[in-house]
Amino acid sequence: xxxxxxxARVTDSEAAAMCGVLVTRLGGSYSRxxxxxxxxxxxxEIMKWLVAAILLxxxxxxxxxxxxxxxxxxxxxxxxxxxxxxxxxxxxxxxxQAGVHGYSRRxxxxxxxxxxxxxxxxxxDVNRLHFFADDASDLVYRLRxxxxxxxxxxxxxxxxxxxxVWEKAPQGLPSAAIxxxxxxxxxxxxxxxEAADELHGVWERADxxxxxxxxxxxxxxxxxxxYCSMRRCVSCPMVKLCASRTFA
Numbered sequence: 001x002x003x004x005x006x007x008a009r010v011t012d013s014e015a016a017a018m019c020g021v022l023v024t025r026l027g028g029s030y031s032r033x034x035x036x037x038x039x040x041x042x043x044x045e046i047m048k049w050l051v052a053a054i055l056l057x058x059x060x061x062x063x064x065x066x067x068x069x070x071x072x073x074x075x076x077x078x079x080x081x082x083x084x085x086x087x088x089x090x091x092x093x094x095x096x097q098a099g100v101h102g103y104s105r106r107x108x109x110x111x112x113x114x115x116x117x118x119x120x121x122x123x124x125d126v127n128r129l130h131f132f133a134d135d136a137s138d139l140v141y142r143l144r145x146x147x148x149x150x151x152x153x154x155x156x157x158x159x160x161x162x163x164x165v166w167e168k169a170p171q172g173l174p175s176a177a178i179x180x181x182x183x184x185x186x187x188x189x190x191x192x193x194e195a196a197d198e199l200h201g202v203w204e205r206a207d208x209x210x211x212x213x214x215x216x217x218x219x220x221x222x223x224x225x226x227y228c229s230m231r232r233c234v235s236c237p238m239v240k241l242c243a244s245r246t247f248a
Contacts, residue, residue, distance in 0.1 A: 010185040010243060012205060018184065018241055019206035019216055025237040026222045028215025030056055031161045034069060038165050043125040047118070048078050050126055050158055051111060055100070057154030058107050064099035068107075071098040080124045083115035113147030136170040160221075161214055172196065177217050180224035185243025 010018065031038050034052055037045045051072065055065040071094050072078055077086055092108040100107060122128040129146075133139035143155045162169045173196050181187045187198040199220075203213050227236040228244075236242065 012202075015186050015202045016206040018186065019203060019208060020211075021241065022184075022223070022238060023208075023211055023215050023219045026219035028211055029161050029218040030066075030157075032212075032215060034066070038161060041127065041165060043127050044079060046126045046162075047080060049161065050114070050118075051078055051083070053154050053158035054110055054114065054150070055107065057151060057157045058100070058103055060100050060103055060107075068095050068098040068100045071095070080115050080119050083111050084119050086112060088112055110147060110150070114150065115147075117147040130166045130168055133168050136168050139166070139168045140170065161218070163214065173199065173217055174221050176224035176229070177220035180220040180228050183224070183228050183242060183244040184238065 027033060030052060031049050034048075036048045036052065038049055052065075052069050055068050056062060058065065060068075075094060077083055077091070077094075083091075086108075088105075088108050091111065092104040095104040095107055118124060118126055129142045130139060133142055140155055140159070143158065144150050144152070156174070159166070159169045160174060163171065175192070178187070178192060178195050178199070181195065181199050181202075186202050187195045189195040189198055200213070203216050208216070223236070223238060227233070227238075233239055233242070
């Protein structure tokens with residue numbers, strides 16, 4: 001992306017205020033939105049998040065993925081046994097009714113195969129993947145090997161919100177979050193590691209109530225993926241506060 005002039009960097013007070021606005025307008029972490037308690041480390045909660053990540057990581061609209069998750073929840077199809085034994089055609093129909101068109105059969109197959117894999121290789125406890133993994137790379141490999149295979153996008157999304165919950169989850173911010181922060185003028189360092197440190201500092205100075213850094217990170221990543229990288233500035237909910245827009 002284009003490097004912004006030094007004067008494009010917002011002040012500390014402006015940055016602190018922007019954090020709350022960003023999360024309010026773009027939404028926080030998906031797990032919080034869906035009421036999934038990852039901090040508990042409970043196997044059932046981690047499994048719910050894996051199901052949600054598979055839906056959210058699919059090539060469908062996020063609101064349709066969220067609706068599909070709600071449909072699965074209402075039909076008690078979020079646990080390992082229920083998903084593994086579900087009728088694939090009925091599962092695909094349920095997803096399609098929630099708005100997941102075109103990919104419903106593929107997603108249904110993935111959900112069933114992943115649930116069966118968790119049942120067979122993890123004794124129905126997703127946490128065992130983390131327990132037996134040698135390190136972050138091995139954890140990613142084990143996740144990607146579940147069922148018929150999970151995409152990098154799904155695994156990345158799943159692990160992003162498990163930072164601070166699973167010790168072996170890969171550390172660091174997604175590049176999308178850093179890119180969005182640079183667009184907004186929240187950070188100006190060209191070195192990724194330094195920009196990440198700056199961003200943590202911005203969050204620590206903000207008044208964020210019960211929100212977590214994961215909420216902030218998710219909002220930034222969503223901003224970049226849905227607006228910045230697609231150059232949808234006109235419809236961007238942060239356009240009036242964006243330094244890149246001001247200094248375009």
